[in-house]
């Protein structure tokens with residue numbers, strides 16, 4: 389049911405969920421299955437609005453590429469309004485720093501796949517002891533299309549749009565009530581359970597703000613710290629025997645052919661657990677793409693030249709003012725390590741909801757760069773030993789130049805889960821340390837990000853949190 393400021397006090401809610409992205413909506417949908425009443429508070433409108441989007445403005449210090457207000461969407465359905473839909477779970481060895489393991493999350497793979505409209509298994513095929521072929525799946529989920537009418541008709545899910553949470557009122561170890569700002573007024577509502585699901589930057593921002601307003605709340609907690617992205621970049625290119633490459637990497641997995649107009653054959657590779665350990669690198673997803681073409685045009689000849697004589701061909705390309713790719717490109721979306729200096733902090737500038745804007749400090753570590761280099765090396769060696777062709781590093785990776793990478797737009801960490809409250813913000817059940825009824829949901833709780841796109845794991849965590857909350861509510 390859709391509410392407004394006149395009707396919001398008509399109902400007594402079991403849970404208040406802030407944010408209607410995949411995290412918040414999947415949680416509300418699953419709670420409803422047990423008759424649990426939840427209120428979703430969404431800062432954005434039904435669709436995109438400049439007014440809602442304004443709160444995402446922030447300052448960036450360091451090597452982060454984009455304006456922060458361009459990446460995320462503040463509207464019903466959150467950022468999935470324009471996400472790419474690429475899904476994959478984390479690997480079991482991505483959970484080394486987590487308070488839970490992959491098996492624990494696997495229990496929720498069926499509802500997760502149903503929510504995301506994908507099948508529930510992901511293929512893998514070992515190439516050698518260092519490399520494996522992996523499968524990503526493509527979700528067509530648009531939350532508005534799948535769930536807006538459903539929520540409108542629901543008797544147990546209530547939604548208020550254009551409304552932001554702006555403060556919490558604490559009573560010892562509980563959130564007694566919250567303040568929300570609608571377009572017309574500021575209202576207090578009672579809270580039995582509060583779940584913050586406002587996205588991978590806003591979760592940190594709001595907790596930092598609540599700490600500023602409430603003495604002793606999360607006093608020594610590392611809120612905002614250990615923030616991560618998935619760098620996304622062209623890391624190498626090469627020349628290859630296309631027929632042999634197609635044969636060698638043959639698989640039955642979902643293929644990214646023509647995804648983003650990359651080319652007409654793409655295979656996704658990743659390092660094995662053994663290689664990650666042996667080389668002391670991070671996890672990595674690498675996309676090997678063949679760019680088919682004939683050899684008759686000058687443009688195509690320059691493309692080939694680019695692989696063997698990059699300096700000369702770059703000069704020629706510059707003359708044409710064009711960006712050209714080799715016959716084979718190696719791009720990657722890979723893990724970044726969790727470092728305390730990559731962090732979100734509050735600035736003095738206040739947005740239209742009365743909350744300070746953020747500053748993001750962000751640097752790419754040597755180990756992150758080394759991971760990309762190692763992957764190009766390993767794939768290069770595999771090409772030589774199997775007589776498939778030659779692969780070269782992208783010059784920017786070698787020289788650490790222009791490392792303003794394209795990011796995956798995956799905002800990870802900042803309210804990380806763990807067992808030590810000095811190093812983490814929420815416990816293994818995603819409950820804020822020291823609080824009895826306050827939870828955080830989303831990729832901000834990931835202590836490490838692996839290389840897989842985060843939304844599949846976010847939704848798994850959401851179903852796990854739902855199981856925990858149901859138990860808690862039924863016990864009372």
Ligand SMILES: Cc1cc2nc3c(=O)[nH]c(=O)nc-3n(C[C@H](O)[C@H](O)[C@H](O)COP(=O)(O)OP(=O)(O)OC[C@H]3O[C@@H](n4cnc5c(N)ncnc54)[C@H](O)[C@@H]3O)c2cc1C
Nearest residue numbers: 407409410411431462466467472473474553587830841843
């Ligand atoms: C261009 C792009 C492509 C992407 N492609 C992929 C992909 O292919 N695969 C993948 O797995 N991930 C992808 N992502 C990331 C994916 O979109 C996020 O992981 C996912 O949307 C996070 O879900 P969430 O519910 O935690 O947050 P969000 O989707 O960001 O939703 C948070 C919601 O909270 C609301 N909110 C914020 N502050 C407040 C407040 N104070 N009060 C009330 N509500 C508030 C916001 O308005 C928003 O609607 C992509 C992201 C971008 C930008």
